[in-house]
Amino acid sequence: MRVVSVLVALLFATGAPVTAAESTVWNFNVWGGKRAFTIGIETIKKILEAEAPESFELRINYGDALGPPKKNPESVRVNAFEAAQFCVGYYPNKFPLLSVLELPFLLPTKLRQRANIEMEVLAHPLIVEEMAKRWNIKFFGPSFLPGYEFMGNKRIETVEDMKGVKMRISGLNATALELFGAVPTMVTAPEGYTALDRGTIDSFGFPYTYGFGSFKLYEVSKYVTDGFNMSGFMCFQGVNIDAWNATPEKIKQALPTAQNEAIDAMIKAYKEADEYWIPIFREHVEIVKIAPSERVKLQTVSGKIWEEWADGQTAKGRAGNEILDFVKATVAKYTN
Structure with missing residues (x-):
């Protein structure tokens, strides 16, 4: 102070x-x-x-x-x-228990x-x-952040399209994408424009729509997904x-x-932000609609990732199962 x-x-x-x-x-x-x-x-x-x-x-x-x-x-x-x-x-590893809120598809999509x-x-x-x-x-x-989509220079319409794609997404969500062959690469938000422009990454995971717009990633991209609505940071x-x-x-x-x-x-x-940026995106990139069935494929593998996360925390002497159970109960409280 x-x-x-x-x-x-x-x-x-x-x-x-x-x-x-x-x-x-x-x-x-x-x-x-x-x-x-x-x-x-x-x-x-x-x-x-x-x-x-x-x-x-x-x-x-x-x-x-x-x-x-x-x-x-x-x-x-x-x-x-x-x-x-x-x-x-x-x-x-700096906020290990709080990382529970970055588990893929654990939180609802409504803000x-x-x-x-x-x-x-x-x-x-x-x-x-x-x-x-x-x-x-x-x-x-x-x-809190809106759901994550992917903008970049590789067209992604199915989870199979992620194979070999260098995708910017954080650790626990990255685990889900890796199961379908994605190559997670971590760069910060301010680094995204240059990383896409130089090809350091192929696709950038960001809150849709404001994140892509605020950092002008549409200027160095060809495609953006609409429908994965993933958890993010x-x-x-x-x-x-x-x-x-x-x-x-x-x-x-x-x-x-x-x-x-x-x-x-x-x-x-x-x-x-959505009302402002979506028309601009349409002028610069192809908005690729993601079928609900593709999102379900990612959701299906997520339950196992949650349990592995909890077991890993518990093995290190932390209350992993307790905090995961609390989050699940809180999600049920607000969504049922």
Whole structure:
């Protein structure tokens, strides 16, 4: 946390002393520019700063201004900056239990349901403990994503078309694609344009539609799928616990309202992004419709991947089965 001295002059006819007021500042690091994905943190900023306009500031630093995204956990842990955007797939083995939310086809496709499930999982004591003990981080802002599709220069219409294709997708979802011959390759969002342009990857998995549009991947692609609707990154906004503890009580009390309004704002932003980007995509790439039967093929292999994930966590002394069972029950709660 940064404490900024703000000089407030109290002028009276006879002259008045100058006093100093302290203002809490959170510096927040996020990759890329303003887009649908950042509407959540922008909404939280607006609400929290309005709650305590003279004693709290949330400074959003776009474009990795404070450091590379893959180092955000380490940077926030040591309070190099107070808060940051996190996506679990960028940090293999750093948030092992939270990676449950990146299991393929575990979460529903409807955004409201997904947001509600993620919020409950992020509040689970096992996840709270994992963040705190490993990284001195507290969750404070939702960053749920739409389903993933694939844009690039290899035409994919069936799962068999994935054979030999270098596909950008995160670890646990990559496991499902590997079973059909895909070659997972991990690059960050800002690296996607160059990777597609140079042929480092053939197809880029990203939230549909805003992700492809925000990073202009349609400019260096020929095709985009529509219908896989895969799980992707589990993302969230976190703050250094020491910085949180030193934050004004009014801000802490206002956070739940800010979170709910952020969820509403993100759902609206994703819908508006679809309306904006789909016509542009039609002008640049072929939109390849995926038959439901193809998605079912991927879903069919996913159950085994869930159980293997849980067993692997348990073998390392973590509560893998417990957290998986909790997520399954929470999914049922919001979808049945």
